[in-house]
Amino acid sequence: SEPLSFKQEITAVFGQPVAENPTQVMIEAAFADAGLAWRYLTLEVAPSDLAAAVSGTKAMGFRGFNLTIPHKVEVIQHLDRLSEAAEKMGAVNCVIRDGDELIGENTDxxxxxxxxxxxxxxxxxxxxxxxxxxxxxxxxxxxxxxxxxxxxxxxxxxxxxxxxxxxxxxxxxxxxxxxxxxxxxxxxxxxxxxxxxxxxxxxxxxxxxxxxxxxxxxxxxxxxxxxxxxxxxxxxxxxxxxxxxxxDGLGMLVNQGVIGFRLWTGVAPNPAVMRAALEEVFG
Ligand code: NDP
CATH class of the missing domain: 3.40.50.720 (NAD(P)-binding Rossmann-like Domain)
Incomplete structure (x- = not known):
């Protein structure tokens, strides 16, 4: 049998304010549905702490993270590479760790x-x-x-x-x-x-x-x-x-989450599970 493991793979969103960002609900529903021992943390990061937060993701082996207001442009200077779309937009909302490199993508x-x-x-x-x-x-x-x-x-x-x-x-x-x-x-x-x-x-x-x-x-x-x-x-x-x-905007939100999930895990999530999780919190 498999040895016990108490270590989870970590993903997150950095923003300020961030408390009302609902992404965790849909991503963690999809992790559970896919049987992945991964977590998605909602983290309040001030602009003056962004550089430290990004290098912290490398130190702690985060698999990737999302950026929301006000970090989508400022994060670029801390990344190793950008996708074509992120480069053209000058904005990143999703970072993928590839070995020692952080790659900026835009899934919106x-x-x-x-x-x-x-x-x-x-x-x-x-x-x-x-x-x-x-x-x-x-x-x-x-x-x-x-x-x-x-x-x-x-x-x-x-x-x-x-x-x-x-x-x-x-x-x-x-x-x-x-x-x-x-x-x-x-x-x-x-x-x-x-x-x-x-x-x-x-x-x-x-x-x-x-x-x-x-x-x-x-x-x-x-x-x-x-x-x-x-x-x-x-x-x-x-x-x-x-x-x-x-x-509607829920479809767009779910689909950008689907793309980020796939980039981080290599696994296709179930969009219906993600949408249902959001519909539940939005009442
Ligand atoms: P920004 O602040 O960058 O842009 C807001 C835009 O809305 C500007 O063009 C602004 O015009 C315009 N605007 C705001 N209020 C009015 C008004 N009363 N009359 C006319 N124009 C107005 O915001 P974002 O682009 O980051 O986000 C916009 C929306 O998109 C948010 O509500 C966000 O929730 C949603 N969003 C949804 C996503 C999803 O996946 N479904 C993903 C990303 C964002 P002006 O230049 O004149 O100020």
């Missing part, structure tokens, strides 16, 4: 594209992205790598909107246009995918309205929301009523 956009592929092929598509922050950036780069043809970036602040527009121009071959978001936006006819990548609708502001003319949503469009909590956002409900194909 990959999780989104995996969700989208279940309903539609990104190749050649016209994409409207509402928002231009970290989530928008990850989704845009990954959609461009997946062959999307054209992006319309709609953002409230011109500064962030123009930064993302320039990034798409510099790093991808896709066409891109910036729209300064001042009042209710009309989705142009011919749009294949509409993505809310703003934080509008996130708990507790669940009734907040995205400035959008919902009459411009048509049944031939895919409408996706990045907000994981609650999954049935106002946009998700309105797009469903308009007959659109709808993707």
């Amino acid at each position: 956009g990959k999780g989104f594209v995996e969700s989208l592929r279940e309903v539609s092929d990104p190749q050649g598509q016209n994409v409207v992205i509402l928002g231009a922050g970290g989530a928008a950036r990850a989704i845009a780069i990954e959609m461009a790598l997946a062959g999307a043809a054209k992006f319309t970036i709609v953002n409230r602040s011109t500064e962030r909107g123009e930064q993302l527009t320039e990034l798409i121009k510099a790093k991808t071959g896709a066409a891109v246009e910036f729209v300064h978001w001042t009042d209710d936006y009309d989705i142009p006819a011919g749009t294949h995918v509409v993505i809310n990548a703003t934080s509008i609708g996130l708990f507790p502001d669940v009734d907040a309205r995205i400035p959008l003319n919902t009459d411009s949503l048509t049944a031939d469009m895919v409408v996706a929301d990045v907000i994981p909590n609650p999954p049935a956002t106002r946009l998700v409900r309105e797009a469903t009523a308009a007959g659109c194909t709808v993707l």
Whole structure:
């Protein structure tokens, strides 16, 4: 019989604030389901302690870790290598330990594209992205790598909107246009995918309205929301009523977790177990 072992493989998320990050629930459910003696720790790390925390992962043999606000950009200087997508985005949300090296990856956009592929092929598509922050950036780069043809970036602040527009121009071959978001936006006819990548609708502001003319949503469009909590956002409900194909933010969250899990363990987790674990904590 196997010798007893009390040592578990460790993964984690570093953030500040981090207490409300639900990733542990879905990853540990997937570890248990896969029969892996692994743990996923939710760790509060201040910006001034990030370097020490990353070298601590090497000292203690962590298998990998996630980064959330405010560490996704700052962590890069402490890593040995980056994936193509992480390099283009300039942001890392997932680190994988490979021998003595720490490799930076970004699974946010990959999780989104995996969700989208279940309903539609990104190749050649016209994409409207509402928002231009970290989530928008990850989704845009990954959609461009997946062959999307054209992006319309709609953002409230011109500064962030123009930064993302320039990034798409510099790093991808896709066409891109910036729209300064001042009042209710009309989705142009011919749009294949509409993505809310703003934080509008996130708990507790669940009734907040995205400035959008919902009459411009048509049944031939895919409408996706990045907000994981609650999954049935106002946009998700309105797009469903308009007959659109709808993707909620829980799917994206689960899929980015699936990718990180696979990169760390080499094993494919059960996404249904992960989604059920999140649905339970989100009530
Ligand atoms: P950022 O702070 O980087 O960006 C926020 C974006 O939302 C900006 O473009 C900002 O515009 C816009 N915005 C915020 N409030 C408003 C408003 N009232 N009106 C118009 N625009 C607004 O955040 P992130 O990109 O990191 O995260 C955005 C959301 O994505 C979060 O809610 C997060 O939970 C979710 N997310 C979900 C993931 C998932 O797996 N499902 C993964 C990652 C993130 P401006 O530039 O004008 O400020």
